[in-house]
Amino acid sequence: MGPVPRTLELFYDVLSPYSWLGFEVLCRYRNIWNINLQLRPSFIGGIMKDSGNKAPALIPRKGQYMANDIKLLRQHVQVPIQFPKDFFFVVLEKGSLSAMRFLTAVNLEHPEMLENVSRELWMRIWSRDEDITQPQSILAAAEKAGMSAEQAQGLLEKSSTSKVKNQLRETTEAACRYGAFGLPITVAHVDGQTHMIFGSDRMELLAYLLGEKWMGPVPPAVNARL
Amino acid sequence: MGPVPRTLELFYDVLSPYSWLGFEVLCRYRNIWNINLQLRPSFIGGIMKDSGNKAPALIPRKGQYMANDIKLLRQHVQVPIQFPKDFFFVVLEKGSLSAMRFLTAVNLEHPEMLENVSRELWMRIWSRAAEKAGMSAEQAQGLLEKSSTSKVKNQLRETTEAACRYGAFGLPITVAHVDGQTHMIFGSDRMELLAYLLGEKWMGPVPPAVNARL
Numbered sequence: 001m002g003p004v005p006r007t008l009e010l011f012y013d014v015l016s017p018y019s020w021l022g023f024e025v026l027c028r029y030r031n032i033w034n035i036n037l038q039l040r041p042s043f044i045g046g047i048m049k050d051s052g053n054k055a056p057a058l059i060p061r062k063g064q065y066m067a068n069d070i071k072l073l074r075q076h077v078q079v080p081i082q083f084p085k086d087f088f089f090v091v092l093e094k095g096s097l098s099a100m101r102f103l104t105a106v107n108l109e110h111p112e113m114l115e116n117v118s119r120e121l122w123m124r125i126w127s128r129d130e131d132i133t134q135p136q137s138i139l140a141a142a143e144k145a146g147m148s149a150e151q152a153q154g155l156l157e158k159s160s161t162s163k164v165k166n167q168l169r170e171t172t173e174a175a176c177r178y179g180a181f182g183l184p185i186t187v188a189h190v191d192g193q194t195h196m197i198f199g200s201d202r203m204e205l206l207a208y209l210l211g212e213k214w215m216g217p218v219p220p221a222v223n224a225r226l
Numbered sequence: 227m228g229p230v231p232r233t234l235e236l237f238y239d240v241l242s243p244y245s246w247l248g249f250e251v252l253c254r255y256r257n258i259w260n261i262n263l264q265l266r267p268s269f270i271g272g273i274m275k276d277s278g279n280k281a282p283a284l285i286p287r288k289g290q291y292m293a294n295d296i297k298l299l300r301q302h303v304q305v306p307i308q309f310p311k312d313f314f315f316v317v318l319e320k321g322s323l324s325a326m327r328f329l330t331a332v333n334l335e336h337p338e339m340l341e342n343v344s345r346e347l348w349m350r351i352w353s354r355a356a357e358k359a360g361m362s363a364e365q366a367q368g369l370l371e372k373s374s375t376s377k378v379k380n381q382l383r384e385t386t387e388a389a390c391r392y393g394a395f396g397l398p399i400t401v402a403h404v405d406g407q408t409h410m411i412f413g414s415d416r417m418e419l420l421a422y423l424l425g426e427k428w429m430g431p432v433p434p435a436v437n438a439r440l
Binding site: 051052053059060061062064065068072073075076179180181195196198199201202204205208209214216217 | 277278279285286287288290291294298299301302393394395409410412413415416418419422423428430431
């Protein structure tokens with residue numbers, strides 16, 4: 001039996017574009033590196049509040065930078081990411097609480113579906129500029145991910161239970177305890193040490209910490225690890 | 227004659243640790259990539275004021291993150307960078323105005339010395355291993371005097387304003403002029419993206435030494 005895979009915890013919120021980029025890169029590497037990728041749906045609003053930080057786009061030049069940055073990263077990382085027309089309304093006003101509660105419910109009941117449903121929610125808000133706050137929006141994403149309407153409806157109902165609300169709160173608090181002031185954060189457990197890495201642009205540093213090879217954000221597809 | 231080198235302008239302040247890391251990486255690649263690296267000493271205090279941004283370390287968790295990040299990058303990027311013991315005093319109170327005026331004077335009078343003197347200043351603030359930059363005491367004194375002239379103050383102000391016009395909200399920024407387009411890249415952790423824009427190969431922050439471009 002080979003060496004034990006190293007656990008990487010990815011704390012993310014579908015409201016966060018860089019979370020999507022980090023997510024896709026790590027999903028590509030999960031069959032290349034000796035890692036165990038654990039997805040941790042979190043609530044970026046809670047992290048901002050707890051850390052005293054604010055959304056970067058509130059500084060005009062940072063917002064402008066992000067818009068350009070996302071355009072370039074779309075090509076470089078090969079993810080169909082696009083700024084919503086009304087960024088402030090979508091990101092700063094509507095937010096992501098229901099979506100992240102839904103993903104928390106998915107993770108509790110059908111964790112094998114978490115990756116797909118997360119992706120479909122990102123595709124809605126950060127690719128097709130579609131809503132993710134209304135129940136029918138969330139159900140549409142779940143069904144596109146391969147869930148039956150019944151399953152999706154059941155999870156939507158579970159989303160508003162204390163159990164799910166508390167789980168999202170706990171995951172968000174865990175991110176805060178790791179030192180998060182935003183998302184995404186990747187927490188790598190390597191050789192008895194814990195490293196928290198912020199953002200989607202430190203994956204090469206992560207590879208260095210893991211002693212793995214970095215082959216850029218779009219690594220050549222390799223044989224899945226047996 | 228080969229293709230025209232692409233101009234990269236690196237706007238930096240020695241107060242900024244990530245400026246040092248970006249600087250060293252670009253200095254390594256200047257003889258590997260087909261680029262013309264132009265160093266632009268700037269004043270980060272002016273950029274923060276003009277953009278409405280604030281030093282990241284004012285958010286406690288960001289300050290904590292930076293401290294850890296710098297420790298890891300020290301090894302990964304192989305630069306002897308270390309948080310000063312009295313970080314808040316050194317970085318947030320003392321600041322860098324005199325140092326950046328001095329570098330502006332160096333750039334006006336002895337641009338060939340700018341790289342070494344910049345590095346020496348970073349070594350003083352951000353490392354324990356300071357060396358001498360190779361300037362004579364006379365030269366240094368002369369430049370120190372020039373630092374407080376209007377000419378130098380204005381030049382620093384202009385360079386800082388240029389960074390602001392490129393959209394800077396902090397430092398370092400690398401402005402790449404490629405195929406008639408201008409790209410502004412913030413930070414020292416986007417060099418792989420820069421390579422992609424230049425159509426060059428990224429070999430990590432410590433590329434194997436190659437024959438200097440003839």
